[in-house]
Amino acid sequence: DVKVTQSSRYLVKRTGEKVFLECVQDMDHENMFWYRQDPGLGLRLIYFSYDVKMKEKGDIPEGYSVSREKKERFSLILESASTNQTSMYLCASSPIVVGQPAHGYTFGSGTRLTVV
Amino acid sequence: SQQGEEDPQALSIQEGENATMNCSYKTSINNLQWYRQNSGRGLVHLILIRSNEREKHSGRLRVTLDTSKKSSSLLITASRAADTASYFCATGHSGGGADGLTFGKGTHLIIQP
Numbered sequence: 741d742v743k744v745t746q747s748s749r750y751l752v753k754r755t756g757e758k759v760f761l762e763c764v765q766d767m768d769h770e771n772m773f774w775y776r777q778d779p780g781l782g783l784r785l786i787y788f789s790y791d792v793k794m795k796e797k798g799d800i801p802e803g804y805s806v807s808r809e810k811k812e813r814f815s816l817i818l819e820s821a822s823t824n825q826t827s828m829y830l831c832a833s834s835p836i837v838v839g840q841p842a843h844g845y846t847f848g849s850g851t852r853l854t855v856v
Numbered sequence: 857s858q859q860g861e862e863d864p865q866a867l868s869i870q871e872g873e874n875a876t877m878n879c880s881y882k883t884s885i886n887n888l889q890w891y892r893q894n895s896g897r898g899l900v901h902l903i904l905i906r907s908n909e910r911e912k913h914s915g916r917l918r919v920t921l922d923t924s925k926k927s928s929s930l931l932i933t934a935s936r937a938a939d940t941a942s943y944f945c946a947t948g949h950s951g952g953g954a955d956g957l958t959f960g961k962g963t964h965l966i967i968q969p
Contacts, residue, residue, distance in 0.1 A: 782961035828896075842886055
């Protein structure tokens, strides 16, 4: 069964801490994404990557950075956690398939982060 | 910026009835996708329709796309209690799919047994 695995289901961190959220996929997908989901706001794109060591800003990159050193792993980093970063974080991946211009995403189960 | 907007925000129907959810978007798209999310979990991809397609079926799901009206609908026929979930439309703007989907805020569907 193909998977996107997020390392933590629930996480509680203190304001000012540096936080790492890890995401690993076993499908050899080229594209990987980080979203956050908040009530009333839906899903918003933070960062994405279409190749190793490549990264692109999404709609709300402020306060975040990412790392993609290996194809299967995409890490989201909160440089100095703040209470307004309390949210559900969702990682997703998708392939680039020759002859198919677009493909659905496979999502992880999410990490619910609380910053206190 | 939010691209898709689902309507209604919430929908409650009896088991066995059909459920219809609508999605409107603002700018031109390459494709539109529908996802399901069970409470507190990740999203599951349901169906993708490309901008040159008008209708697509998958099991009990039927999706339509009207690019002239910038709208899509998701029909779930013969609903079951297990269909209770939030449903999101998402729009893609590039052919390669590498620029990130833009999601709406979702429709919360409740199927009453």
